Amino acid sequence: MCGIVGVFGNPEAASLAALGMFAEQHRGQESCGMAVCDGKVIRLHKSMGLVKEVFTPEVLESLPGSIAIGHVRYPTKGSATAFNTQPHLVETLFGPSYALASNGDVVNYASVRAKLEAENVYFKSDNDGELLVKFIAWRIDQGDEPADAIRALMREIKGAYSCVFTTRRELYLFRDPLSMRPMVWGKTSNGTVVVASESCALDILQVNGRQEVPPAGINRVNKDGISLLENDPNLYRSRRHNSYCVFEHIYFSRPDSYHFGENVFAVREKIGELLAKDDEGLQADCVVPVPDSSNLMAVGYSAASGVPLSLGLIRNHYIGRTFIKPQQTIRDEGVYQKFNPLPNFYKGKKVVLVDDSIVRGTTIRQIVRMIKEAGAEEIHLRIGSPQVKFSCYFGIDTPHPEELAANRHSLEELRTWTGVDSLKHLSLTSLAQCLTKPEEYCYACFDGNYPLEME
Ligand code: SF4
Structure with missing residues (x-):
């Protein structure tokens, strides 16, 4: 279990993301990290420890930019080390170009990694978040637009994944075709887009309204606003319905969160x-x-x-x-x-x-x-x-x-x-x-x- 947060369109994106991560601390306490983009450079900071220990005011000041993605980690795939901590950053010839944070687990990790390694894609960790971002970067390198790269990921990669993916200019939110892990987004009164694993992280940022990212949903956020890109989940799944994790209601989620169409406290x-x-x-x-x-x-x-x-x-x-x-x-x-x-x-x-x-x-x-x-x-x-x-x-x-x-x-x-x-x-x-x-x-x-x- 992990927690993700994304913020787009706010000069204090890093501070807002840290607050959201703090609200999701119950989803992972081993390590945390954040990637922040100012339109030119994506800066990364991650470490073992709790959000309030890792993201001090000094660290947050060193992360300027209006796009931020954050992650709190509880290790499942990959050991509890700083190396496996998310987000994962991809550098291209143009410098740090993409970053991704995910909640969930990939079940065909070994075969997809072997396929990418055969294409000369190199890995620094054994964490599935790195597999996801390296897959997208590899497809973009082949000529795909980011949204098409994410569609290709959904065809190839099996498992549970709720992800925030950032380029230098755009933020993408996407979720696996079975919607196994929660993922909600909304806007603050000044138009900042915020996405999180749980709605309690939106509440702390005073987000108005909330929507769940649909199964196989791909939301693109850029200077023109947020748009849901066409994507049919039934292209990627054999079951015709979602497979929400029922344990989110029983144990994992905070009772003040709302997802899968239910108030956790009421369940x-x-x-x-x-x-x-x-x-x-x-x-x-x-x-x-x-x-x-x-x-x-x-x-x-x-x-x-x-x-x-x-x-x-x-x-x-x-x-x-x-x-x-x-x-x-x-x-x-x-x-x-x-x-x-x-x-x-x-x-x-x-x-x-x-x-x-x-x-x-x-x-x-x-x-x-x-x-x-x-x-x-x-x-x-x-x-x-x-x-x-x-x-x-x-x-x-x-x-x-x-x-x-x-x-x-x-x-x-x-x-x-x-x-x-x-x-x-x-x-x-x-x-x-x-x-x-x-x-x-x-x-x-x-x-x-x-x-x-x-x-
Ligand atoms: S219901 Fe159980 S097996 Fe299914 S995703 Fe949740 S914890 Fe895993």
Whole structure:
């Protein structure tokens, strides 16, 4: 999971992009970068670290220009190094000419890279963002206009990609034919065009209105404004519908974002409501969310069941999300640094504990232990998604299938292993009921029905 931002038509483009990236920090905390163009030169700055650490006022001042693209990275394809950090810049005989930042993963990376290498295209990283920009640059070098180069990319490259691509004069926004990752854009009151992975980044920049980039959409932004170029997604896909990542609603996105035609917060509340409906007759004193992504699920559960909501777990917001740290050792230590139960709260209570998902299961197991040690009499664990049984290849770093808790334990084993009195997951049918257009989603990490063939 990563986040992208693009800004066109503002002399403070770098500062605006940094604000947008800051709003998307939850999508990636390992590294970040920005490419800024003043019409003549594209300057690049990228580094390991958080947005506020990397983009200091001094750095932003050194990035003049009215076009900016930015990226926050959580490593999936390619290791967590500065080399793999985006955006990626392409130099031609005329100097730095193109830059690109992407969210998603390419599933036929190896064969496309081999094809480009056979054409004497060289790579500095093993990151798929570099593959995308090198492909476009190669096609432009063959005589394509940028939009035709992007159409050629859609014919050749399979996977999830929401991208911002800049030349020295124009900004392009484009999205894969299945629209797997979110991508929204809008304009500020002074006409600045802003694009982002999530609408919460548009809100911070006071963007009026928002539109999603359509499947296989190519938006060109230049001095004449923004235009959507003709492109039929069905030319590039075998499925006749989108495959939005349903996990964006369950876990990844901020609840104040809107995409795939849904308010994220409303989907989460509905999930909580359906979990509660499956619990009629359960006697409980309180419902407690595992913050933050489960908060609104617990709100929905409480409203539907009448069980009082309690914010009984306090999260330290100054360390990363445990699930998105790349090494298990860091993850395990993080749980203890990250959560703390309220003191003198749990003694003798029957608790409904709500979490969004179980991936490896290590985090929830330790949280349950904490709450038990705090004196809870019963813990009933409710999970706002079906069991995760399959890995994701479209931009989310889920572990190998054999590491997933659902593949290591039966449901009853998982209940005893986590130490709870009862354990229930939201069913796939109930999850579909939370969505306006359930047929437009990818559920592959639950049912193994991948929308694309893997290479
Ligand atoms: S496999 Fe799961 S996480 Fe990956 S895109 Fe599909 S729904 Fe999202």
